[in-house]
Amino acid sequence: MDASSLRGEFPALERLAYFNTGTNGPLPQAAARAAERELRQELEQGRTHASFDRKSELASELREAYASLLHCDTADLALTTCTSEGLAQVLDGLELQAGDEILTSDEEHPGLLGALGAARELRGVSVRMAPLPQITEAVGPRTRLVACSHVSWVSGLLAPAELSELDVPVVLDGAQGVGAIPVDVGTLRCDAYAGAGQKWLCGPNGSGMLYVSPQLRARLRVTRRGYLDLADPNEGLAARPHDDARRFDAMALSSETLACARAAVGVLQAAGLGAVQARARDLAARLAGELARRGREPAPRDDTTLVSFQSPDPEGERLRLAERAVIVRNIPGRPWLRASVGGWNSEDDLDRLLEAL
Amino acid sequence: MDASSLRGEFPALERLAYFNTGTNGPLPQAAARAAERELRQELEQGRTHASFDRKSELASELREAYASLLHCDTADLALTTCTSEGLAQVLDGLELQAGDEILTSDEEHPGLLGALGAARELRGVSVRMAPLPQITEAVGPRTRLVACSHVSWVSGLLAPAELSELDVPVVLDGAQGVGAIPVDVGTLRCDAYAGAGQKWLCGPNGSGMLYVSPQLRARLRVTRRGYLDLADPNEGLAARPHDDARRFDAMALSSETLACARAAVGVLQAAGLGAVQARARDLAARLAGELARRGREPAPRDDTTLVSFQSPDPEGERLRLAERAVIVRNIPGRPWLRASVGGWNSEDDLDRLLEAL
Numbered sequence: 148m149d150a151s152s153l154r155g156e157f158p159a160l161e162r163l164a165y166f167n168t169g170t171n172g173p174l175p176q177a178a179a180r181a182a183e184r185e186l187r188q189e190l191e192q193g194r195t196h197a198s199f200d201r202k203s204e205l206a207s208e209l210r211e212a213y214a215s216l217l218h219c220d221t222a223d224l225a226l227t228t229c230t231s232e233g234l235a236q237v238l239d240g241l242e243l244q245a246g247d248e249i250l251t252s253d254e255e256h257p258g259l260l261g262a263l264g265a266a267r268e269l270r271g272v273s274v275r276m277a278p279l280p281q282i283t284e285a286v287g288p289r290t291r292l293v294a295c296s297h298v299s300w301v302s303g304l305l306a307p308a309e310l311s312e313l314d315v316p317v318v319l320d321g322a323q324g325v326g327a328i329p330v331d332v333g334t335l336r337c338d339a340y341a342g343a344g345q346k347w348l349c350g351p352n353g354s355g356m357l358y359v360s361p362q363l364r365a366r367l368r369v370t371r372r373g374y375l376d377l378a379d380p381n382e383g384l385a386a387r388p389h390d391d392a393r394r395f396d397a398m399a400l401s402s403e404t405l406a407c408a409r410a411a412v413g414v415l416q417a418a419g420l421g422a423v424q425a426r427a428r429d430l431a432a433r434l435a436g437e438l439a440r441r442g443r444e445p446a447p448r449d450d451t452t453l454v455s456f457q458s459p460d461p462e463g464e465r466l467r468l469a470e471r472a473v474i475v476r477n478i479p480g481r482p483w484l485r486a487s488v489g490g491w492n493s494e495d496d497l498d499r500l501l502e503a504l
Numbered sequence: 505m506d507a508s509s510l511r512g513e514f515p516a517l518e519r520l521a522y523f524n525t526g527t528n529g530p531l532p533q534a535a536a537r538a539a540e541r542e543l544r545q546e547l548e549q550g551r552t553h554a555s556f557d558r559k560s561e562l563a564s565e566l567r568e569a570y571a572s573l574l575h576c577d578t579a580d581l582a583l584t585t586c587t588s589e590g591l592a593q594v595l596d597g598l599e600l601q602a603g604d605e606i607l608t609s610d611e612e613h614p615g616l617l618g619a620l621g622a623a624r625e626l627r628g629v630s631v632r633m634a635p636l637p638q639i640t641e642a643v644g645p646r647t648r649l650v651a652c653s654h655v656s657w658v659s660g661l662l663a664p665a666e667l668s669e670l671d672v673p674v675v676l677d678g679a680q681g682v683g684a685i686p687v688d689v690g691t692l693r694c695d696a697y698a699g700a701g702q703k704w705l706c707g708p709n710g711s712g713m714l715y716v717s718p719q720l721r722a723r724l725r726v727t728r729r730g731y732l733d734l735a736d737p738n739e740g741l742a743a744r745p746h747d748d749a750r751r752f753d754a755m756a757l758s759s760e761t762l763a764c765a766r767a768a769v770g771v772l773q774a775a776g777l778g779a780v781q782a783r784a785r786d787l788a789a790r791l792a793g794e795l796a797r798r799g800r801e802p803a804p805r806d807d808t809t810l811v812s813f814q815s816p817d818p819e820g821e822r823l824r825l826a827e828r829a830v831i832v833r834n835i836p837g838r839p840w841l842r843a844s845v846g847g848w849n850s851e852d853d854l855d856r857l858l859e860a861l
Contacts, residue, residue, distance in 0.1 A: 159550030171551035179547040182760065183540055190536040193516030194528035194702075194709075195831050202709070228585065229756035235728035257737035261729030264741045269725050274741055345551075345756075352551075352559070352758035353710065368626050370727070371592035372618030380614035381836040384621045384631055399586035399702075401709035403539065404758065474552050479738040 150426060153418040154491045157349075164473040164499040169300060169323055169453055169487035172349035174411070181410035182351065185402040198402065205405035206396075212412045213356040216348075216420075217340060218331040223364070225357040225395035226405075230322040231258030233341030233357030234294070236395055237318050238262040240367035241292065245271030248289040250315075252279035254301040259294060259320045283309040293317045297324035297340070301478055301485075302446040303431075303453030311336035316363055322346060325356070326415070327452040328424055338363040347452070347489070349415065350408035353400070359392055373398030415490075423490030427452045431488040434497050443504060446483055455483040464504070473503045507783060510775040511848045514706075521830040521856040526657060526680055526810055526844035529706035531768070538767035539708065542759040555759065562762035563753075569769045570713040573705075573777075574697060575688040580721070582714040582752035583762075587679040588615030590698030590714030591651070593752055594675050595619040597724035598649065602628030605646040609636035611658040616651060616677045640666040650674045654681035654697070658835055658842075659803040660788075660810030668693035673720055679703060682713070683772070684809040685781055695720040704809070704846070706772065707765035710757070716749055730755030772847075780847030784809045788845040791854050800861060803840055812840040821861070830860045 154160055157173040165173055185205075189198055206226060214224040227233045243249065243266060251263060253276040266272040277285035279299055286293065297306050297319040310317050316338040324330050325340070326347025332340050337360075344354025359367065369376065369388045376394050377386045388394035415423055431452050435445045438456045446455040458464045461477035461484050468475055468484075475484045486500060511517055514530040522530055542562075546555055563583060571581040584590045600606065600623060608620060610633040623629040634642035636656055643650065654663050654676040667674050673695040681687050682697070683704025689697050694717075701711025716724065726733065726745045733751050734743045745751035772780055788809050792802040795813045803812040815821045818834035818841050825832055825841075832843050843857060 158548050159546075163550050163552070165550055167552070171555070173550060174543075174547045176547065179543045182543055186531075186536045186539055186764075189516075190531045190533065191515050193520050193522055193530060193831065195520070195524070196826065198528070228754065229730065231730035232728070232755045235730065235755075239727050257731045257734060257740075257743060260740050261731070261734055261737070261743060264743055265727055265729050267741060269727065351760070353756045353761060355756070370596050370622055370626065371589070372622050373586065373588035373592065374614045374618070377614060377618055380618070383614075383617050384624060386614060386618060386621055397585065398589045398592075399710045399712070401761065403708070403760070404710060407543075469553065474550065 150490070150493070153423065154493060156414050157491055160491060162472055164496040166486040166488060166492070166496070166500060167474045167476050168346055168489045169485060170476060171345050171352070172347060172489065173491060175349055175414040177414050178350060178407045178411035182403040182407035185406045189402065202402045202405065205402055205409065206400065209405050209409045212409055216325055216330065216412070217356070217358050218333055219358050222391040223358055223361065225359065225392040226397060226400055227341070227355040227357050228353045228397045228400070229355045230320060230341045230343045231261065232397065233355060234259050234318065234320060235262045236357060237339045237341070237359070237367065238266050238294065239370055242368065243270060243272045243291055246289065247291040248273045248275055248287065249292045249294055250275050250277060250282065250285055250290045252277060252282055252295040252299070254279055254299045254304070255296060256300045256320060256322065258322070263294065279304050280307055283307050283313065286313060286315060290315050295320065297321045297330070298327065298451045298453065299323070301481060302455050303448040303451040305449040305451060323451070323453060327427065329421070332358050344408045348408070348412055350411040351404050353404050354408035357392070357395055359395060364392065369394050418490070426490040427488050427492070430492055430497060434486060434488060434500070437497070437501055441501065441504070452488050453485060454488060455485040457482060458484045468503050471503045473500050475500070507847070507850070510780065511850060513771050514848055517848060519829055521853040523843040523845060523849070523853070523857060524831045524833050525703055525846045526842060527833060528702050528709070529704060529846065530848065532706055532771040534771050535707060535764045535768035539760040539764035542763045546759065559759045559762065562759055562766065563757065566762050566766045569766055573682055573687065573769070574713070574715050575690055576715050579748040580715055580718065582716065582749040583754060583757060584698070584712040584714050585710045585754045585757070586712045587677060587698045587700045588618065589754065590712060591616050591675065591677060592619045593714060594696045594698070594716070594724065595623050595651070596727055599725065600627060600629045600648055603646065604648040605630045605632055605644065606649045606651055607632050607634060607639065607642055607647045609634060609639055609652040609656070611636055611656045611661070612653060613657045613677060613679065615679070620651065636661050637664055640664050640670065643670060643672060647672050652677065654678045654687070655684065655808045655810065656680070658838060659812050660805040660808040662806040662808060680808070680810060684784065686778070689715050701765045705765070705769050707768040708761050710761050711765035714749070714752055716752060721749065726751050775847070783847040784845050784849070787849055787854060791843060791845060791857070794854070794858055798858065798861070809845050810842060811845060812842040814839060815841045825860050828860045830857050832857070
């Protein structure tokens with residue numbers, strides 16, 4: 148991969164040393180153009196039957212692209228608006244009850260915690276937390292589900308590989324996984340994997356994906372059913388959800404959002420996703436090493452694209468860095484700043500961050 | 505209002521005699537530009553903390569605009585991605601059980617029927633249908649909820665005004681209401697009103713609204729909770745949904761979608777929404793009269809913006825009309841074509857439709 152030509156796809160990187168892809172990736176030129184093209188088409192040609200067909204076609208293309216990233220069948224891949232929506236669908240669709248336990252980690256994102264909180268409050272399910280690296284050992288006799296990060300948004304730690312050996316269902320929050328590191332739901336042997344389109348895949352807000360295994364799909368209730376979720380929408384009250392994962396599709400995704408998300412993935416694929424990811428992890432490791440050398444101890448981490456590190460005043464320092472066009476985030480409740488490192492970042496970006504600290 | 509200058513806002517109307525706003529309205533130039541402006545900003549400036557603030561600001565503006573259209577408090581108005589999402593949230597959030605009955609009409613859209621089907625299948629709630637004009641009289645002792653159209657997508661009939669006198673909660677599907685005709689949730693005395701941004705408000709796909717009365721809000725479980733639905737997202741498992749209707753907000757709405765939706769409403773408001781609606785209803789009444797004179801009997805209708813009428817071959821005729829750039833839709837399961845008439849339509853559009861039949 149030619150790193151500088153990839154970088155050239157992202158106009159915002161001309162000015163910014165951007166390290167916040169864990170929130171929102173930089174948007175590539177081609178993705179914005181793809182959205183604009185769909186908007187222009189709708190504006191000038193009208194939203195006729197042809198534009199409905201166009202939307203279906205774009206949804207199919209995006210579904211295929213996302214499925215290829217997760218190494219799953221397109222029939223097992225739903226298009227969502229964000230990671231949290233996918234996680235909520237799974238937690239809401241499982242008929243867990245009082246007496247059942249969900250095991251999670253102690254470094255989860257509000258998106259998963261919101262869904263777990265609802266299960267606890269509305270169904271009396273108990274939720275127990277364990278450190279992410281030891282989560283497998285914490286599974287107990289009442290554990291009916293393990294729901295945790297693939298990659299922790301807090302530290303960049305990875306879920307342990309031993310999760311694949313459990314016989315309770317596993318749901319992974321892949322917000323910091325898909326796009327950032329290689330993902331294969333077959334190897335992970337998870338039952339559900341929820342991911343974001345706007346983070347490591349550099350797509351628009353309002354894009355995301357949910358993989359659900361056929362086994363889990365058979366157990367999940369489809370509690371919300373829009374027109375596109377139904378196999379036979381004109382059958383009235385008897386209409387049934389699609390047999391495949393389209394039953395979990397978001398109810399309304401625009402052509403501009405679908406095209407933008409697809410084009411963003413295309414930019415990364417054209418550069419070689421494996422190479423982009425390898426470069427990102429290499430830069431992240433170098434950054435972690437440099438920070439340690441400078442007494443800015445990184446949080447315990449794995450070989451991922453996130454580097455969290457000590458800050459005496461995380462929020463204040465984040466703002467001071469932003470004034471120098473160096474974009475990181477602070478982690479609420481922890482004394483850390485977090486740098487998200489992408490394959491589009493440069494050595495110069497790293498230097499700018501280190502110098503600004 | 506200057507009708508021709510309003511029409512000039514919609515480039516697609518140069519070519520099309522467009523009568524399908526009941527599916528998707530024409531997109532105004534200013535709305536596409538507003539979306540493009542947000543995309544350009546994100547592309548060039550990056551999606552930093554400032555862009556998060558920008559998104560919140562756009563959400564507030566759109567919430568205010570939608571609330572003013574429904575004549576409700578902004579605290580009672582949630583931003584959704586479509587009508588069906590709002591209806592599903594209400595039906596899913598109500599703790600109805602076997603033995604309870606929902607009363608609906610016999611001309612509802614798959615978006616509401618999907619939600620009713622889920623209540624029937626997953627909770628054993630019974631669903632009974634009555635003709636829309638007589639729905640009030642059909643309320644029975646087991647009726648716990650009335651869920652029906654404000655304006656029927658099939659015929660253009662209005663829900664009866666007597667719904668406001670019921671003491672069971674009423675949920676209205678306003679997909680063909682808000683934007684098309686004046687709506688005042690206080691006068692309707694409904695407990696929930698779900699509407700679309702992309703139909704009579706001419707906004708993007710992926711925009712919509714849900715009004716929930718404070719009384720109903722207190723009864724609805726919040727089964728899905730994303731970051732933006734939570735009042736205190738950093739409180740972990742203890743995080744609580746917002747006290748107000750933001751608890752029902754869609755989990756991910758992009759700046760481009762929000763700005764596009766807001767700008768589209770702005771175009772209609774600048775032209776005078778009351779005048780736009782009056783013109784649309786006047787044109788619709790004229791069309792219905794002309795159709796009757798030509799032996800194309802319109803379906804029973806009220807003073808709304810939809811005109812459904814007899815066709816010997818609805819799907820075939822729709823396609824033949826589309827070849828002449830006259831856009832209507834057919835109604836599955838009924839021998840009808842449906843023309844959606846907007847304040848942006850012209851006399852010439854009407855003539856083109858009538859001549860093409």
